[in-house]
Amino acid sequence: MHTPETPNSPYEAPEGLFGLEEIRTGPAVPVPAGPLFRDSQEARRLLSVQEIHAEPGAAASLRGRQILARFPDADVLPVDSHWRIPQLHGNKGNAERWVRIKSTVLVLGERKTLTVRTNGRSADWIAPGAANGCAMACAYCYVPRRKGYANPITVFTNIERIIARLTRHATDLGPKTAPNQCDPLAWVYDIGENNDCSVDALISENTADLVHAFTRLPTAKASFATKFVNPDLLLLEPRGRTRIRFSLMPPDDSRLLDIRTSPVEQRIAAAGDFVEAGYEVHFNLSPVVIRPGWEHDWGRLLQQMDDVLPRAVKDQAAAEVIMLTHNRDLHEVNMAWHPRAEDAIWRPELQQRKRSENGSWNVRYRDGTKAAAVETVRRLVRTHAPWLPIRYAF
Numbered sequence: 001m002h003t004p005e006t007p008n009s010p011y012e013a014p015e016g017l018f019g020l021e022e023i024r025t026g027p028a029v030p031v032p033a034g035p036l037f038r039d040s041q042e043a044r045r046l047l048s049v050q051e052i053h054a055e056p057g058a059a060a061s062l063r064g065r066q067i068l069a070r071f072p073d074a075d076v077l078p079v080d081s082h083w084r085i086p087q088l089h090g091n092k093g094n095a096e097r098w099v100r101i102k103s104t105v106l107v108l109g110e111r112k113t114l115t116v117r118t119n120g121r122s123a124d125w126i127a128p129g130a131a132n133g134c135a136m137a138c139a140y141c142y143v144p145r146r147k148g149y150a151n152p153i154t155v156f157t158n159i160e161r162i163i164a165r166l167t168r169h170a171t172d173l174g175p176k177t178a179p180n181q182c183d184p185l186a187w188v189y190d191i192g193e194n195n196d197c198s199v200d201a202l203i204s205e206n207t208a209d210l211v212h213a214f215t216r217l218p219t220a221k222a223s224f225a226t227k228f229v230n231p232d233l234l235l236l237e238p239r240g241r242t243r244i245r246f247s248l249m250p251p252d253d254s255r256l257l258d259i260r261t262s263p264v265e266q267r268i269a270a271a272g273d274f275v276e277a278g279y280e281v282h283f284n285l286s287p288v289v290i291r292p293g294w295e296h297d298w299g300r301l302l303q304q305m306d307d308v309l310p311r312a313v314k315d316q317a318a319a320e321v322i323m324l325t326h327n328r329d330l331h332e333v334n335m336a337w338h339p340r341a342e343d344a345i346w347r348p349e350l351q352q353r354k355r356s357e358n359g360s361w362n363v364r365y366r367d368g369t370k371a372a373a374v375e376t377v378r379r380l381v382r383t384h385a386p387w388l389p390i391r392y393a394f
């Protein structure tokens with residue numbers, strides 16, 4: 001089990017530019033009970049941090065020092081704000097450069113706004129995230145919408161403030177009095193709106209701290225979607241208070257669109273272990289991409305789930321169905337590096353445009369097309385995986 005705040009021997013942090021002596025001598029890195037996946041070659045293929053851009057306050061914090069100690073060979077570069085690192089962010093350059101940035105660069109910042117937002121679809125509430133950005137590179141991902149496609153992971157080091165905010169929010173709410181589609185009993189907080197918490201756990205104990213925090217909140221539950229199987233999460237003790245939502249789509253779609261993620265088969269195979277470890281495991285059937293033969297391939301995926309998932313998973317599972325949404329700016333970015341993906345996800349004859357709050361054009365399937373496709377997915381679930389209730393579909 002991870003012991004996030006356990007004292008350990010001092011360490012030598014990398015030679016940074018902060019001039020902060022305590023960075024060199026301070027605190028403890030959690031002691032793993034055994035070899036961790038995050039130290040494996042497989043994990044390093046996804047993330048091998050060589051450069052850390054850090055706000056001074058973040059670097060000097062407990063979590064920041066732990067992260068700096070974890071990557072002692074990385075160059076450390078001070079930045080005024082994690083929002084403004086022009087040499088990293090944006091859509092300039094090519095995919096090779098973005099992937100290099102995503103896999104070798106980390107940003108440390110402090111989260112300033114700690115707003116808990118209402119949601120009501122996947123979760124009751126959207127928690128202030130403990131990170132944003134992602135080391136993976138799905139072609140349809142909306143996470144880069146603010147920092148650009150080359151955004152590496154920014155870890156927020158003031159995790160104790162995030163947890164304190166969530167604790168206060170859940171405590172003020174009190175018990176959930178009426179069941180809803182998010183959960184019959186608990187208030188559900190999405191802790192991974194703009195990040196993948198499984199990947200974040202390769203870097204720091206933020207995900208572990210959140211999982212543990214929710215074990216102390218009897219009326220609340222954490223929830224996050226993931227496309228990455230991180231076995232280290234099995235070492236935590238979530239005690240049923242964290243819902244992990246493995247995102248699934250037909251493997252052919254995933255190989256085309258889910259760049260750098262764990263294979264779909266691996267995500268399905270992991271579900272039993274996660275239930276056994278004390279997680280609630282749900283599935284995000286998403287995004288559903290309409291292309292020739294899609295119904296057949298979704299039927300096969302659901303049949304595969306029915307064939308291989310253990311009863312313990314089926315007994316507690318539920319699903320969200322989310323039709324693809326896309327974005328014109330992202331389409332243009334993708335055309336420069338992955339036009340084959342756009343053949344599948346940019347289908348103007350099936351899609352309608354809608355201006356988003358930030359002024360860019362989002363596209364989604366036309367109302368009639370989408371309604372028919374949602375009904376098709378519902379029918380496929382009833383046929384192949386009747387044990388899988390659909391919490392919501394849109």
Ligand code: SF4
Nearest residue numbers: 134136137138141227
């Ligand atoms: S795993 Fe999620 S956050 Fe990461 S690139 Fe894919 S869609 Fe975006």
